[in-house]
Amino acid sequence: MNSTELENMIRTILADSLHSKSDAQEPQNAIFGQVGDAIVAAQGAYTRYAAETLKLRAKIIAALREELSPLIGEMSERAAEETGMGNAPDKINKNRAALDNTPGIEDLTTSALTGDGGMVLFELSPFGVIGAIAPSTNPTETIINNTISMLAAGNAVYFSPHPGAKRVSLWLIEKIEGIVYRASGIHNLVVTVAEPTFDATREMMAHPRIALLAVTGGPAIVGMAMTTGKKVIGAGPGNPPVLVDETACPIKAAKDIVDGASFDYNVLCIAEKSVIVVESIADRLIENMQKNGALLISSRADVAKLRQAAITDKGEANKKLVGKSPAVILQAAGLGAPATPRLIIVEVAEDDPLVLVEQLMPLLPIVRVKDFETGLALALLVENNLHHTAIMHSQNVSRLNRAAKLMQTSIFVKNGPSYAGLGIDAEGFTTFTIATPTGEGTTSAHTFARSRRCVLTNGFSIR
Numbered sequence: 001m002n003s004t005e006l007e008n009m010i011r012t013i014l015a016d017s018l019h020s021k022s023d024a025q026e027p028q029n030a031i032f033g034q035v036g037d038a039i040v041a042a043q044g045a046y047t048r049y050a051a052e053t054l055k056l057r058a059k060i061i062a063a064l065r066e067e068l069s070p071l072i073g074e075m076s077e078r079a080a081e082e083t084g085m086g087n088a089p090d091k092i093n094k095n096r097a098a099l100d101n102t103p104g105i106e107d108l109t110t111s112a113l114t115g116d117g118g119m120v121l122f123e124l125s126p127f128g129v130i131g132a133i134a135p136s137t138n139p140t141e142t143i144i145n146n147t148i149s150m151l152a153a154g155n156a157v158y159f160s161p162h163p164g165a166k167r168v169s170l171w172l173i174e175k176i177e178g179i180v181y182r183a184s185g186i187h188n189l190v191v192t193v194a195e196p197t198f199d200a201t202r203e204m205m206a207h208p209r210i211a212l213l214a215v216t217g218g219p220a221i222v223g224m225a226m227t228t229g230k231k232v233i234g235a236g237p238g239n240p241p242v243l244v245d246e247t248a249c250p251i252k253a254a255k256d257i258v259d260g261a262s263f264d265y266n267v268l269c270i271a272e273k274s275v276i277v278v279e280s281i282a283d284r285l286i287e288n289m290q291k292n293g294a295l296l297i298s299s300r301a302d303v304a305k306l307r308q309a310a311i312t313d314k315g316e317a318n319k320k321l322v323g324k325s326p327a328v329i330l331q332a333a334g335l336g337a338p339a340t341p342r343l344i345i346v347e348v349a350e351d352d353p354l355v356l357v358e359q360l361m362p363l364l365p366i367v368r369v370k371d372f373e374t375g376l377a378l379a380l381l382v383e384n385n386l387h388h389t390a391i392m393h394s395q396n397v398s399r400l401n402r403a404a405k406l407m408q409t410s411i412f413v414k415n416g417p418s419y420a421g422l423g424i425d426a427e428g429f430t431t432f433t434i435a436t437p438t439g440e441g442t443t444s445a446h447t448f449a450r451s452r453r454c455v456l457t458n459g460f461s462i463r
């Protein structure tokens with residue numbers, strides 16, 4: 001060992017011991033008492049991170065993928081238990097997709113123009129500290145997905161987790177911060193506060209050091225972010241219809257719909273929320289849905305009881321039943337079931353609140369229509385210009401094209417379950433922040449970077 005190597009070794013040992021001492025004095029590098037302190041710490045971390053290499057960003061993401069992997073089972077159990085929504089086995093699939101299938105730095109592509117006047121580079125640079133708001137419905141999935149996308153783009157992140165998923169979110173953010181620190185030597189790149197209340201979220205939104213707001217949640221919080229005057233990437237609610245025409249394969253369509261609508265008890269914003277089916281295929285579709293574990297409730301009185309349980313007097317989804325199992329929903333409606341179904345299905349009229357309200361529960365209304373054109377018009381109405389997600393089952397390519405074009409949704413799934421639109425059991429990358437009102441669509445690292453133009457005059461064109 002030469003003297004430089006020896007000196008480096010001593011420096012490393014001293015730095016480590018200093019870090020472990022400061023860790024002992026201030027055990028929380030991820031979770032702060034005050035919003036402002038957390039944001040200022042993240043700003044300091046961002047400044048250090050900005051001076052680092054792309055290679056370091058890739059190293060951090062590789063470390064996250066490796067070290068969070070063994071925790072997926074535990075975090076899924078914790079999230080299901082704490083929020084009382086969804087189920088752990090499906091959450092394992094969602095968290096796994098977020099961890100393995102969220103793109104890293106490869107998502108940041110540079111483009112260039114060259115000519116007689118020189119060269120222009122367009123590069124994707126970080127914003128700074130992003131204020132990221134996560135929903136209760138996919139708490140850990142959104143934190144993992146946002147962390148990878150935002151750090152890949154070179155930002156630091158302040159998370160506002162949902163108060164209803166506080167414990168699991170803080171637990172995860174702390175683990176993430178530790179992994180990022182061990183991979184990079186930089187503390188505070190991912191931070192939050194010990195009490196993530198609505199007031200804390202409000203304070204974070206107004207903080208001058210927050211460069212960008214990325215909001216994943218319901219209409220109120222997305223609307224609130226829009227009033228701050230900051231740039232907002234808003235991932236709001238949806239009400240995805242699934243349109244089935246007479247050319248569809250009823251066996252595959254039925255399986256896909258039950259798989260998608262029952263996944264994590266329908267809490268996903270992209271999940272099938274209503275079926276609009278051409279009447280000539282409706283019976284075969286419903287029969288096959290029953291073969292795939294759906295329970296058909298036919299009595300008008302029982303459907304009324306389910307409606308009353310699921311939708312409040314104000315015409316909103318009953319929060320107590322959001323993300324609950326079909327068995328719990330049946331029980332709440334005072335109905336029994338012979339076995340535990342995967343999904344409850346009911347036939348209703350096109351203007352039924354079960355069709356028009358985003359209920360986020362495994363209770364799927366079905367509407368019969370006379371033909372494809374009537375179905376498409378109804379699908380447009382049900383989606384309500386949210387530009388979120390729509391699904392269609394058909395073998396008619398022209399109709400698939402027409403519907404995809406007219407619906408104008410951020411995700412349009414053809415002949416598959418809704419979660420295919422998230423890259424789960426399908427092609428494409430995974431995201432849990434689908435920016436609907438602000439138009440970025442399925443977000444990834446490049447969405448959280450600003451495009452900058454760098455010009456060199458009279459040179460670097462070698463054509």
Ligand code: NAD
Pocket residue numbers: 133134135136137138160161162163197198199201202216217218219220221224234235236237238268269358432433434435436
């Ligand atoms: P929510 O609106 O209740 O909460 C979202 C976040 O906003 C939480 O962190 C919460 O703390 C915060 N929040 C809510 N009201 C607030 C207020 N008044 N002041 C400060 N902070 C506030 O959403 P949720 O119930 O957790 O999630 C379900 C909704 O989110 C559904 O409408 C669903 O469609 C939507 N969602 C959309 C996407 C998407 O990518 N587009 C993804 C997941 C969920």
